[in-house]
Amino acid sequence: MGELKLMKGNEAVAEAAIRAGADGYFGYPITPQSEIMEYLMTEKPYETTGMVVLQAESEVAAINMVYGGAACGRMVMTSSSSPGISLKMEGISYLAGAELPAVIVNVVRGGPGLGTIQPSQSDYFQATKGGGHGDYRMYVLAPASVQEMSDFVKIGFEMAFKYLNPVMILSDGAIGQMMEKVVLFDPIPRRTPEEIEKQCPWATTGKNANRKHNVITSLLLDSHEQEQHVFKLRDKYERMQKEDVKFEKIQCDDAEFLFVAYGSSARICQKAVDIARAQGIKVGLFRPITLFPFPSEELLKLSSQIKGILSVEMSLGQMIEDIKLAVECKIPVNHFGRTGGVIHSPGEVFEALKSTYLGG
Amino acid sequence: MDIKDIIKPENIVYQKTKLFTEKPLSYCPGCGHGTAHRMLLEVLEEMNIQDKTVGIAPVGCSVLAYEFLDIDMQQAAHGRAPAVATAVKRLMPDKFVFTYQGDGDLAAIGTAETIHACNRGENFTMIFINNGIYGMTGGQMAPTTLPGMRASTCPFGRDTEIMGNPLKITELLAQLPGVYYVTRQAVHTPNAVRKTKKALRIAFENQKLKKGISFVEIVSNCNSGWKMTPNQSNKWMEDNMFPFYPLGDIKVPQLEKV
Amino acid sequence: MTEEIIIAGFGGQGVLSMGKILAYSGIMQNQEVSWMPSYGPEMRGGTANVTVILSDEMISSPIVNEFDTAIILNQQSMDKFEKTVKPGGILVYDPNGITRHPTRKDITIYSIDATDEANRMGNVKIFNMIVLGGYLKIKPVILIENIIKGLEKSLPKRHHGLIPENKNGVMRGMEIVKQN
Numbered sequence: 001m002g003e004l005k006l007m008k009g010n011e012a013v014a015e016a017a018i019r020a021g022a023d024g025y026f027g028y029p030i031t032p033q034s035e036i037m038e039y040l041m042t043e044k045p046y047e048t049t050g051m052v053v054l055q056a057e058s059e060v061a062a063i064n065m066v067y068g069g070a071a072c073g074r075m076v077m078t079s080s081s082s083p084g085i086s087l088k089m090e091g092i093s094y095l096a097g098a099e100l101p102a103v104i105v106n107v108v109r110g111g112p113g114l115g116t117i118q119p120s121q122s123d124y125f126q127a128t129k130g131g132g133h134g135d136y137r138m139y140v141l142a143p144a145s146v147q148e149m150s151d152f153v154k155i156g157f158e159m160a161f162k163y164l165n166p167v168m169i170l171s172d173g174a175i176g177q178m179m180e181k182v183v184l185f186d187p188i189p190r191r192t193p194e195e196i197e198k199q200c201p202w203a204t205t206g207k208n209a210n211r212k213h214n215v216i217t218s219l220l221l222d223s224h225e226q227e228q229h230v231f232k233l234r235d236k237y238e239r240m241q242k243e244d245v246k247f248e249k250i251q252c253d254d255a256e257f258l259f260v261a262y263g264s265s266a267r268i269c270q271k272a273v274d275i276a277r278a279q280g281i282k283v284g285l286f287r288p289i290t291l292f293p294f295p296s297e298e299l300l301k302l303s304s305q306i307k308g309i310l311s312v313e314m315s316l317g318q319m320i321e322d323i324k325l326a327v328e329c330k331i332p333v334n335h336f337g338r339t340g341g342v343i344h345s346p347g348e349v350f351e352a353l354k355s356t357y358l359g360g
Numbered sequence: 361m362d363i364k365d366i367i368k369p370e371n372i373v374y375q376k377t378k379l380f381t382e383k384p385l386s387y388c389p390g391c392g393h394g395t396a397h398r399m400l401l402e403v404l405e406e407m408n409i410q411d412k413t414v415g416i417a418p419v420g421c422s423v424l425a426y427e428f429l430d431i432d433m434q435q436a437a438h439g440r441a442p443a444v445a446t447a448v449k450r451l452m453p454d455k456f457v458f459t460y461q462g463d464g465d466l467a468a469i470g471t472a473e474t475i476h477a478c479n480r481g482e483n484f485t486m487i488f489i490n491n492g493i494y495g496m497t498g499g500q501m502a503p504t505t506l507p508g509m510r511a512s513t514c515p516f517g518r519d520t521e522i523m524g525n526p527l528k529i530t531e532l533l534a535q536l537p538g539v540y541y542v543t544r545q546a547v548h549t550p551n552a553v554r555k556t557k558k559a560l561r562i563a564f565e566n567q568k569l570k571k572g573i574s575f576v577e578i579v580s581n582c583n584s585g586w587k588m589t590p591n592q593s594n595k596w597m598e599d600n601m602f603p604f605y606p607l608g609d610i611k612v613p614q615l616e617k618v
Numbered sequence: 619m620t621e622e623i624i625i626a627g628f629g630g631q632g633v634l635s636m637g638k639i640l641a642y643s644g645i646m647q648n649q650e651v652s653w654m655p656s657y658g659p660e661m662r663g664g665t666a667n668v669t670v671i672l673s674d675e676m677i678s679s680p681i682v683n684e685f686d687t688a689i690i691l692n693q694q695s696m697d698k699f700e701k702t703v704k705p706g707g708i709l710v711y712d713p714n715g716i717t718r719h720p721t722r723k724d725i726t727i728y729s730i731d732a733t734d735e736a737n738r739m740g741n742v743k744i745f746n747m748i749v750l751g752g753y754l755k756i757k758p759v760i761l762i763e764n765i766i767k768g769l770e771k772s773l774p775k776r777h778h779g780l781i782p783e784n785k786n787g788v789m790r791g792m793e794i795v796k797q798n
């Protein structure tokens with residue numbers, strides 16, 4: 001078993017980046033995720049694994065550094081929180097267009113605008129529906145514990161390189177700031193330049209006599225070519241849907257009602273399930289782990305036994321749209337959630353279930 | 361004696377400047393932001409231009425400046441104040457427009473906006489609070505952090521080999537023809553405060569001439585971010601910041617011959 | 619066993635670090651733990667609080683709205699958290715600076731003069747350890763040797779010399795806590 005530590009979610013991300021063999025991290029301070037860069041600067045991986053850590057002059061600069069690194073086949077990442085992620089959206093669109101692998105961590109805070117620094121889940125649309133311009137998607141992982149903050153960095157890089165696509169880890173201020181036990185995976189050595197060239201023959205690592213020059217671009221002036229390119233991207237997103245959907249079911253076997261929630265809301269719902277079960281109400285929790293691709297098929301299967309779904313999100317209700325599409329409007333789906341940085345409590349969630357489906 | 365017997369007009373030795381709102385300042389005790397605010401407001405009051413002034417404060421500890429300054433204010437995205445101010449001034453050329461920016465804001469994330477507004481020679485006043493650190497987010501390295509100086513993202517001190525050198529953005533901007541007046545001041549002693557006020561007055565008066573940017577840097581402390589008491593931080597600032605960022609005028613327009 | 623604790627006071631009173639020591643100590647006795655702080659500008663001279671959960675089982679929600687124990691160190695926190703203690707739970711507070719004392723009858727209330735005691739002992743920094751001792755006296759959820767191990771884990775090596783003093787604080791806290 002790996003090393004056991006007590007860590008903040010943000011610190012776990014940073015430690016996992018080093019252990020995953022990342023080549024570079026580029027960031028700009030913003031609450032509630034600054035501990036990621038602070039941890040890296042304290043650990044100084046540039047002296048051990050050779051990983052580059054750089055504080056950029058802005059999020060715009062940071063995501064473009066990621067673009068440059070990824071274009072060289074390097075394992076690179078950035079992290080930010082909502083306002084900074086908005087700034088990165090242009091760069092993320094370019095990454096998707098140029099089919100570059102990268103991991104982007106969003107430790108979400110309440111918005112819109114400068115908003116609040118408290119936890120929120122109001123960036124779901126931005127993360128799962130594209131966010132920047134153009135026809136593209138990110139592969140989106142939603143950690144619900146400090147353990148997953150660590151594990152998903154590794155999985156995130158795997159997916160980014162499998163699909164040559166940006167991957168987002170959609171976390172929030174609560175998961176980023178809290179401390180829990182985490183079992184750290186064993187360090188993976190960084191790839192050598194030769195290994196990188198072998199794994200990423202497309203990378204701009206310097207043209208040699210054996211190959212044509214590599215070009216990284218998202219520009220296709222001929223619209224028919226652009227259409228073909230977008231079709232190729234679509235095929236990739238469909239493959240994600242087939243091969244890499246992730247979810248968790250908790251007490252769903254005999255459930256008559258279902259909470260659907262991700263990230264910290266899923267943790268809160270887990271307690272609400274316990275409260276409900278103690279009162280004899282058969283509730284389960286369905287937790288999407290990948291938000292894109294969304295676990296629609298599994299949810300539809302489950303829905304035949306379910307009388308009603310409560311989508312619990314710290315927002316006005318964003319994931320609920322995907323849930324409704326998934327269950328094909330066959331059963332009632334309602335939303336409950338606090339927003340703007342307010343966190344709902346397990347008690348509130350339980351009361352919401354009662355008042356929605358059990359007549360109060 | 362009752363408190364009411366003490367608070368009488370004849371006993372007043374010091375009072376809130378009129379253009380402050382009733383809101384208590386949210387800055388850490390000992391921070392230079394409050395004094396800088398006051399000098400700005402005194403100038404606006406003396407010039408009697410409260411009704412003609414629009415201020416823009418982007419993100420940083422002074423993001424809430426609009427709560428304290430009883431003038432029309434806009435809050436801008438991090439780094440973008442000079443772009444915002446450009447439009448404000450161009451659309452309302454008779455107004456007095458200023459930005460109030462920290463070092464992270466003006467010299468990191470907003471460098472492009474800063475340089476281009478200066479280069480276009482926009483006619484507003486830029487007030488630049490240089491405390492060598494990111495105060496608001498809890499003390500990370502700023503573009504102006506001194507070599508060897510510690511911050512949370514350079515816990516062993518700024519290593520210029522890895523993190524680059526501190527950016528003397530003020531000297532850099534002074535090179536641009538669009539920049540009319542550049543000075544560097546401080547607010548940690550009565551004498552420094554008087555000079556800052558004078559500089560701010562010139563910077564606002566200059567807007568009438570339509571000759572370009574007037575730029576006032578205020579080297580200030582961030583006792584919280586530097587993890588010092590206010591007194592220690594002022595001393596540290598004198599010993600370390602001033603040698604690197606010397607106070608005084610950097611670009612003063614030639615007086616036109618009459 | 620699951621113990622859900624809120625510790626609340628001013629930034630600078632060592633609220634967050636007291637929570638951290640509890641969490642580390644919990645790990646030392648193989649428990650599941652979570653530590654969920656308030657964060658951000660709230661901390662600058664304002665109030666700070668942390669929710670710590672110790673449990674023999676997996677912790678579902680690290681965010682809870684009622685607590686088995688509230689450890690309260692200033693008036694704002696008293697106003698906010700007295701009502702969040704579960705019936706039958708406990709509230710421990712330092713009366714220093716408290717003007718509206720707790721009034722609930724369905725919980726057990728303890729007070730501990732930790733501020734005064736820390737001053738008397740000539741080390742204001744062990745204030746939080748005195749409070750911790752008081753709490754552990756009432757609810758021995760963690761063995762004292764695991765607290766010491768937790769301290770070793772949560773303090774940087776260069777501060778390990780301070781552990782004996784911290785232990786003294788815990789012991790003293792155990793002696794002076796009293797039921798109201």
Ligand SMILES: Cc1ncc(C[n+]2csc(CCOP(=O)(O)OP(=O)(O)O)c2C)c(N)n1
Pocket residue numbers: 028029030031059083084087114419420421422438461462463464465466489491493494495496497502582
């Ligand atoms: C796009 C974006 N990125 C990051 C932040 C987080 N942030 C808020 S203030 C700040 C730094 C401010 O430093 P400075 O401009 O030096 O002002 P000070 O707080 O020191 O007065 C940062 C990085 C943000 N609000 N928006």
Ligand code: SF4
Pocket residue numbers: 386387388390391392393421491495496581582583584585
């Ligand atoms: S953090 Fe620093 S700059 Fe911000 S108010 Fe406090 S002392 Fe001033």
